[in-house]
Structures are given as C-alpha cells and as structure tokens.
Amino acid sequence: MSWLSNINNALSAKKEQYQFIVVVQADAVYTSRNSDNEQVPQSFAITNGNWEGALSQALTLAHKKESICVVLGATQYQTFQIEKPNIPQNEWSTALPFLLKDLITDPVTDVVADARVMPDGQKVLAYVIHKRIVQSILKQCEKYSLGLAKILPEDEVWGQAYTAQENYFLLRHSEQSSYHLSAYVAGCPVFSRTLRGISMPVTASDSESGVIDNLALDIQRSADYLSSNLSGALFRNLVINCDKDNASQLNEQLQAIVSLTVVSIDEPPLPCVNVIINTVLATTPSSINLYPEHLRPHKEVISLNKVVAVWLITAAVFGVLSYLEHTKSVQSQQQLVSLKQQSNLLGKEKSSLQQSLNNHTPTQAKLDAAKRIEQDIAAKRSSLDAVNQFDDSQKVGYSAIMNALAQQARNDISLQHIQITSDKLNLVGVASTPQSVPSWVNQFKKELVLVGRSFQSLNLDRSQRGVVRFELKAKSGDKQ
CATH class of the missing domain: 1.20.5 (Single alpha-helices involved in coiled-coils or other helix-helix interfaces)
Known part of the structure; x- marks a missing residue:
C-alpha cells in the first residue's frame, strides 16, 4: 500500500452511521428510516426469488446521498467456525476467503467474508456471501445516489435483540422461511441450525400431530449437545419469536417439554422484521461488515x-x-x-x-x-x-563755599582754619561770645552751597586770656 493510499484511508475514516435500513427476508424486502419511528416497515414482495427487483423498489424511498445499512436473511449467507487466524484483524476480510477455500464451493475470488472472535478466544465465526450479492446491492445504491455503509447478517442482529440474559437459545421463524434455532453467548452466535421438515405454523389447528414434540426434541438435543461440548456456558432460557404462531400457546407447549425457561423477546410479540429493525436502531452496530473496505469505491481525497x-x-x-x-x-x-x-x-x-x-x-x-x-x-x-563720590559743590569747586562764608562774615566771628574735603567742612575760629557761634551757623541757611550741611560736633572753650574758641565739624547733607 502506497503512502498516498495510507493518507487517503486516514482522511476518509469516520464514524459509521446510516439513515436508511433495508432488511432482505425470504418473502420481501423491508425498509425503515432511522429518523422515523415507524410502527410498520415498508415492504416490497419478492417474486420468483427476484430480491434485486424488490430491493430496487425499496431504495426509491431513500433520499439521495443517504447512508444505507442492509441486513441479509439467513438464506443469503453461510457461517463457519475456524481457528483464529494468526494475522492482524484488519486483514481478515482479504485473508478469510483463502482460509475457507476447503469449506466453500465457490472460488475464493467470488466470495466476501468477515469474522468475529468466538467467546473461547481460540476460534472465529466467519460469515461468507457471494460477491455477486454485494455487487448487486452496491449497483442499486449507486443507481439512486445512495451510500452503502454496512451489510449485516441477521444472526448478528439477533444476538443483540435479547438483553435479559447473556446466554440463551433463540427459536425464530419469519414469513416463508424455516424454523431456525440459534444459541448465543454474550451476543455471539455459537450454534446455528435450520430445523427442516417442520410444517408452519406449528400452533395451527390443522398442523400435523406430534409436530410440537418433534420441535421440542430438536431443541432439547441441541441444548444437551451444547451443554456437553461448550464448557463455561450455562443456558437457562429459550427465547422465541415466531411469526404466524400463537406465542402464548407455543410457550406453554414447549415449556412442558424442554428443560429451558421459555420466554418471548417482546410482549406483545412483534414480527421478526420489526425486531431486527428496532435492534439495529437501538444498539451499537456489530463489528461484522460484509461490505469490506477493499470493495468500496475509493474516493481519492489526495490524488496525484x-x-x-x-x-x-x-x-x-x-x-x-x-x-x-x-x-x-x-x-x-x-x-x-x-x-x-x-x-x-x-x-x-x-x-x-x-x-x-x-x-x-x-x-x-x-x-x-x-x-x-x-x-x-x-x-x-x-x-x-x-569720581561719583563727589557732590555738586565739589564739581563747581570750593570757591563757592569760600564766597558763601565771606558773605556771612561777622565782627564777632573770626575764622582761623578752614578744612574742606569731599564730604567734610571743618571750621576753627574765635568768637566774642559763645552765643555768637550758633547764631552765625543759623545764617548758613541763606547760602545755597551751605544748605544741607549738618554739624557733627561743636566744641567751645576759653583760652587763658578769656578768648572763646570754637571748632565746628560739618559734613555734606547727601553724605550722611
């Protein structure tokens, strides 16, 4: 297998699901939709064994692109018990035809097979159908643009129909078919036998005498055979679902003969096809699929x-x-x-x-x-x-001060010493009386250049001869 095929298989793998169920029985082809709770399935009678024609009519009820599950009746396939193949289980579908070549009459290239492991883990139960059946179903589905998802043998469905006990015998009979006796262990068929030569229905008023006894004898022999050859499995119940038979009458008559507890699958009893459809809708699909991967038209998710x-x-x-x-x-x-x-x-x-x-x-x-x-x-x-330290009187010189002092000359005042600096005016002289000095100083107000002079000190004293001497120290008014 190329790497491209591996990628395609991985991308195309998805959970199995279907919307339309088809059951192929001996008398007719029955249909039911997954989304509808139909009490009575639609049926299309099989005429002269032409089940393909009935199937074609049944598929007209399906919607385009719907996924289909087909359940085949017991007459459509064969079952074999063989040793468990020592190969991976995903390769069984391709290897089983070669492993069964000594048990089947058809060429290995003309059959399709699948298998499940038996409860003992040492053997497998193989289902075999003719490849022509698969091709016919596939052709009809392609005709109506439907997707074939699964092909199931009805024995696998009956193994899930009764859940009260894991191990039980099942006696079933549907329209235009023989009585069929099967034994199930944990949902796996371990025994299957068609009871021929028994007129139907056995509870009819015109049935042959002793037919119930013959039926009960076959059931008891089968129970004894399995009890002695199948270790670890204990069968207590005989479950019956026989169309056209009176269920309560059949239960009573068989219960009086066989050692098993006789019960019905449903109360009131339903036709076999209804039980099959209800079981397919209500339970997890079986791992058996007679439409193997290698027969499916591969849609290349990734092509060259x-x-x-x-x-x-x-x-x-x-x-x-x-x-x-x-x-x-x-x-x-x-x-x-x-x-x-x-x-x-x-x-x-x-x-x-x-x-x-x-x-x-x-x-x-x-x-x-x-x-x-x-x-x-x-x-x-x-x-x-x-230079800026000199005032206006200094800018015009000292002559103005000398003139001002000359203007204020008095007979009672005599100046002996005059000292003029930038900010000082010191006068030393004699006066006739002490009062003459203040009076003379008061006259300075008349002279502009002398206005503003303030005197810091005035010293008066007398000499030995009685002459009044004074010393007057003054400064410029703006330099105080």
Whole structure:
C-alpha cells in the first residue's frame, strides 16, 4: 500500500452511521428510516426469488446521498467456525476467503467474508456471501445516489435483540422461511441450525400431530449437545419469536417439554422484521461488515493531480514571497546606501564644525590679554566710583563755599582754619561770645552751597586770656 493510499484511508475514516435500513427476508424486502419511528416497515414482495427487483423498489424511498445499512436473511449467507487466524484483524476480510477455500464451493475470488472472535478466544465465526450479492446491492445504491455503509447478517442482529440474559437459545421463524434455532453467548452466535421438515405454523389447528414434540426434541438435543461440548456456558432460557404462531400457546407447549425457561423477546410479540429493525436502531452496530473496505469505491481525497496542483501553488506562493523578499531587500539596500551618504555628509559637516570650534577656542595668550583687560576695566570702574563720590559743590569747586562764608562774615566771628574735603567742612575760629557761634551757623541757611550741611560736633572753650574758641565739624547733607 502506497503512502498516498495510507493518507487517503486516514482522511476518509469516520464514524459509521446510516439513515436508511433495508432488511432482505425470504418473502420481501423491508425498509425503515432511522429518523422515523415507524410502527410498520415498508415492504416490497419478492417474486420468483427476484430480491434485486424488490430491493430496487425499496431504495426509491431513500433520499439521495443517504447512508444505507442492509441486513441479509439467513438464506443469503453461510457461517463457519475456524481457528483464529494468526494475522492482524484488519486483514481478515482479504485473508478469510483463502482460509475457507476447503469449506466453500465457490472460488475464493467470488466470495466476501468477515469474522468475529468466538467467546473461547481460540476460534472465529466467519460469515461468507457471494460477491455477486454485494455487487448487486452496491449497483442499486449507486443507481439512486445512495451510500452503502454496512451489510449485516441477521444472526448478528439477533444476538443483540435479547438483553435479559447473556446466554440463551433463540427459536425464530419469519414469513416463508424455516424454523431456525440459534444459541448465543454474550451476543455471539455459537450454534446455528435450520430445523427442516417442520410444517408452519406449528400452533395451527390443522398442523400435523406430534409436530410440537418433534420441535421440542430438536431443541432439547441441541441444548444437551451444547451443554456437553461448550464448557463455561450455562443456558437457562429459550427465547422465541415466531411469526404466524400463537406465542402464548407455543410457550406453554414447549415449556412442558424442554428443560429451558421459555420466554418471548417482546410482549406483545412483534414480527421478526420489526425486531431486527428496532435492534439495529437501538444498539451499537456489530463489528461484522460484509461490505469490506477493499470493495468500496475509493474516493481519492489526495490524488496525484491534487498533489501536483498543491506543489504548483506552493511553488507559486514561494515565488511570490521570494519576489517580495527580493524587492524588500533591494529597497533596504537603497535605503542603506542613502543613509550611508547622509552619514558621510554629516561626518564632513561635523569635521567642519569641529574645525570652526577649534578656530574659536581661545589661546592662553588671548585668555591672559582678556584677564588684563578685565583688570583694567575694574580699575577704571573703581576710578569712576571714586569720581561719583563727589557732590555738586565739589564739581563747581570750593570757591563757592569760600564766597558763601565771606558773605556771612561777622565782627564777632573770626575764622582761623578752614578744612574742606569731599564730604567734610571743618571750621576753627574765635568768637566774642559763645552765643555768637550758633547764631552765625543759623545764617548758613541763606547760602545755597551751605544748605544741607549738618554739624557733627561743636566744641567751645576759653583760652587763658578769656578768648572763646570754637571748632565746628560739618559734613555734606547727601553724605550722611
């Protein structure tokens, strides 16, 4: 199996489900829909054994694209018990025809088989049908655009129909078929026998005498045979579901003869086909499927053309991405070149500015010269401050003060010493009397250049000769 097939199988595997059920019996083909709770299945009678024609009519009730489950009657298949194959179970469907070649009359290429493990784990129960049956069913499904999901033997369905006991005998009979006796262990058929030569129904008023006894004898012999040959399995119940028979009468007559407890599957009893359909709808599908994977029309989820197309698309995507990446790279390269050019220009500008900075950086000689200039400016500022200390009287000279003092000359005052500075006016002299000095000072108000002078001290004393001497110290009014 190629890697492409493995991928397809993995992608196509999904949970088994179906919407339409078809049951092929000896008298008719019955149908029922999974979504409908139909009490009476639709039936299409089989004429002259042409079950394919009845199947074709039955499938007209299905909706397009619906999934189909087909249940085959016991006359459509064979069962065999063989040793468990020492191969993986997923390969049984292809290997079983070769393992059964000594037991079947048809060529191994003309049969389809599937199997399940028996309760003892040493043997398997194999179901075999002719491949023509599968092909006919598949052809009819394809005709109506339906999907064939599963082909089940009815023995597998009956194994799930009665759940009160794991081990039991089942006596069933449907329209136009013989009585069939089966034994089940945990849902697996371990014994199956068609009871021939028994007229139907056995409870009819016109039935042959002793027919019930013959039926009960066959059942008891089968029970005794299984009890002695099948260890570990204890059968207590005989379950019956026989169409056209009176269920209560049949139960009573068989209970009086056989050692098993006789019960019915349903109360009131239902036709066999109803039990089959209800069981298929209500229980988990059996692992048996006579429509194996190798016969299904494989839809290639991944084909060579799709792989090539994906490769081409991937190549195109990579090509576009490569082109975009190249374009982006070219743009980035151009941007890098532009940035390098700007960097070179900025580097040159930096060098020029650095040179200008160096040219404007003062030398030590310039710094010394600037320091000398600053010292010269400080000296001149100091001189200017000294000049600013002189008041208006000093700007016009001392002659005005001398003239003002001359104007205030008195006979009782005689000045002997005059001292004039920028902020001082000291007068020393003699007076005829002590009162003359204050009177004379009071006259200074008449002279503009003397106005504003305040006197700090006035000293008066007398000499030995009795002469009054005074010393007057004054300062400028704005220099107080």
